[in-house]
Amino acid sequence: MKRFKVFRVLLLIFCFFIGLGALYGGTAMLIKPDGSLLRMESMLPYFQVLPFADILFQDYTFPGIALIIVNGVSNLTAAVLILCKKRIGYVLGTIFGFTLMLWIIIQFVIFPANVLSTLYFIFGALQLIVGYVALVSYNQVNFKFSEDGYQYIDKNSKTLVVYFSRMQFTKRIAYVKANREHANIVELKTKERTEGTLGFWWCGRFGMHKWPMETYPLDVDLNKYSKIILVTPIWVFRMCGPMRDFIAKNKETLKNKEIEVVFNHFNPWLPKGAIKEIEKDIKISKVESKTTWLGHTFNL
Numbered sequence: 001m002k003r004f005k006v007f008r009v010l011l012l013i014f015c016f017f018i019g020l021g022a023l024y025g026g027t028a029m030l031i032k033p034d035g036s037l038l039r040m041e042s043m044l045p046y047f048q049v050l051p052f053a054d055i056l057f058q059d060y061t062f063p064g065i066a067l068i069i070v071n072g073v074s075n076l077t078a079a080v081l082i083l084c085k086k087r088i089g090y091v092l093g094t095i096f097g098f099t100l101m102l103w104i105i106i107q108f109v110i111f112p113a114n115v116l117s118t119l120y121f122i123f124g125a126l127q128l129i130v131g132y133v134a135l136v137s138y139n140q141v142n143f144k145f146s147e148d149g150y151q152y153i154d155k156n157s158k159t160l161v162v163y164f165s166r167m168q169f170t171k172r173i174a175y176v177k178a179n180r181e182h183a184n185i186v187e188l189k190t191k192e193r194t195e196g197t198l199g200f201w202w203c204g205r206f207g208m209h210k211w212p213m214e215t216y217p218l219d220v221d222l223n224k225y226s227k228i229i230l231v232t233p234i235w236v237f238r239m240c241g242p243m244r245d246f247i248a249k250n251k252e253t254l255k256n257k258e259i260e261v262v263f264n265h266f267n268p269w270l271p272k273g274a275i276k277e278i279e280k281d282i283k284i285s286k287v288e289s290k291t292t293w294l295g296h297t298f299n300l
């Protein structure tokens, strides 16, 4: 995925830049604790408002050590973990963006306004954003769903699970549900573009306009089933476009069935409008709501 590659490199640049910079600054402070190597002698009085200043801030030894640990070793560790393809590297890289912002907030409080602090605060914020996007992308790239192991799915069941899923998060929920209910399962497919970043925006367009997204006919006969479980991700506070299309095309048939709906979403709450939209056409006997974050579904 292109987005992942770009943001991975950007995060690495931030981690190395901040990490090496902090290592350089901290070492310079330790070599010359009076701050003369960095021409920071005149800044020392500003530190005196901090707690324990009489012990910790009489020279640059403690600030140097703190800088090396908090912004130096930390960011370099994150960078190495990212290079070793470890997920924790992305988590740490994101957290250390936030740490840098906190560090600079202390500087905002004790130093007079200056360009360098403002710039580094912006770097921290950017690192946080870049790290988060890289982490989300990492999870998307590495999320693998296998249909194996759902041994109770039954093609001859009277219950059918119908689902749509872009990134397979909703697919996993649908499979767990079908397995529990010993139901049959079928996927809604569309010829519209739904994959990748472009697909996200394209789906967003359908979501914003509450448009149905045309789906291919299903290769199952709905009349065979007495209960149908619809499993849909939320797109812009409503069901996804393909599910809207499926309901619109089959509402007369669905009216005679027991209908359950499972919504999957990112926000920790389910927008009530999503239920209401479906209830305009069909009666729902049970609603479930799942929250998925970074590939992890709570209450799965």
Ligand SMILES: Cc1cc2nc3c(=O)[nH]c(=O)nc-3n(C[C@H](O)[C@H](O)[C@H](O)COP(=O)(O)O)c2cc1C
Residues within 6 Å of the ligand: 164, 165, 166, 167, 168, 169, 170, 171, 200, 201, 203, 204, 205, 207, 233, 234, 235, 236, 237, 238, 264, 265, 266, 267, 268, 292
């Ligand atoms: C176009 C689009 C719009 C979305 N809008 C919302 C939203 O309004 N609220 C929300 O909680 N999640 C929203 N999401 C997030 C998805 O519901 C969530 O990521 C879900 O896990 C996706 O499942 P899937 O990958 O199986 O399709 C949106 C996702 C897409 C693609």
